[in-house]
Amino acid sequence: MTPLYELHDLKQSYRKETLTLDISELSIRSDGITGLVGPNGSGKSTLLKVLSFLMPYDSGTLLYRGEPTAGRESAIRREVTYLLQNSFLLSRSVYENVAFGLKLRRTEPSEVKDRVCESLARVGLDPAEFASRQWYQLSGGEVQRAALAARLALRPRVLLLDEPTANVDEASAQLIMAAAVTEAEEHGTAVIVATHDMPWLYEMSAEIIGLYRGRVTAGAENILQGGWKPEGGHMIRSFPGGQTVYAERTEADAGRAAALDPSDVRVALSRPQQTGSVNIAAGHVVHLTLERGRNSVLVTADVGGSFLKARVPEGDPLCRELYPQREVFFIFPYSSVRWL
């Protein structure tokens, strides 16, 4: 299947000074939910804006469905829609807001009405109650849902969501995420979402892309930032409580931040014998997430106040013995800690 997006050597900078995106290779699948994870300032929003053609990039190649995008931005924007973190409604009624994009596409008036009502219902806004409301008569969560309805009404091929639940109430957050899942599963829309709702993301997404300082990073789920010190031939980072993590020291190490891919971490229920260059970190399970896209379970454990994640195959008998507060040992070689 042709990837939805292909990025090669794509660079984007802020005012030509600070590099905000520096992606050598990235493919994004054309179905299901793709998650973007990474700390604040890692470039998630910038990448979404580039993918929605709201922000130009400085250099590199961006292919959309296998074709170059240069000169086709306006046409592609008709298939790709983007929901801002803090959505904005035009100063008109909810109905007019949701119908706006449809009218631009010269949709038949009768169809406009049907699609507006359908979209509002999908985000949990009763059309009879909300359609006639003015933009200033909505709560923050309702604004976000109305804005999402305006995107869903367009029946987009690609829906880009930038922290859609960051500033909304819990009920709205659930409705927004449910609508995103429905859009992906029932309408075949490719949904690309940046969110801090990790359990939801790991459970619902088919693929997760980690970003750190504008670069695609394997293991962005576990970022070990700051506190690294050289010791002998290694770099060492201490956790509160006295546990330490070792990483190999290289010529290029920055000593500032390192990533640990959860797939490189093995989980044990009893402390194994210390052998060679292997870290053993003891912690307590705080969260278990079924990763439907990977057929695995993501185990989050509290290790000396920091949360580390490990991935266990779904069929592994170990999964049946894991539960919150269970003591576990995360085992990973020094070499799996990669410098960023």
Place this chain on the structure above:
Amino acid sequence: MDFIANGFVQAFHLLFTADEETMVILVTTLRLTALSMALILALGLPMGFALGYFTFPGKRALCTVTDTLLALPTVVIGLLVYAFISRRGLLGDWELLFTVEGMAIGQVILGTPIVAAYTASAVEGLDSRLRQTLLTLGASGAKLAAVSLWEARFMILTAALTALGRIVGEVGSAMMLGGNIKWHTRTITTAITLETGKGDFALGIALGVILILISLLLNISLSFLRRRTQN
């Protein structure tokens, strides 16, 4: 002070009996104002949008020039336009001097900077998410501009009403470019100036009452719009 009271009595008589001369002055004023406002909006809105929306070299300088033009004295405008449209001027062949169209040129120069400056300020003050929202919903080009202006509509209406207030009460350039010709280019303000000079307070006060009514209407409209904007 009886002459003032008498003036008011005569003023209402002239208004309610639809005195021909008063009506012609009123119609001339409305014609001139409508023509001027149409041109002011046609020029001022795109200029203001461009100034507020785009970033380009010299933008700040252009904004300063526009702001300076806000305080341009009307007689200076009258003088400059007179020089262009008089027989000896560059546009002399168009025979615009002492016509309503000629007067409109002066008023356009007077009102356009007001609409442009206020529109630029309104567009600059629009929420930065508006553009992204419009683009992501599929708007571009003229539609993007039109919706952005619509979003700033209350400020732009305020700008239009401010410009209207300025040109409808303007006397300097209207007198110089129109010549205050009876039945032809005499407007409310030029007529008041003339009639007061002649000591005929009745017509002057009648026209003054109309001008005050127009001013009142503008202020009521502005208050209404301000309330809408606050919503």
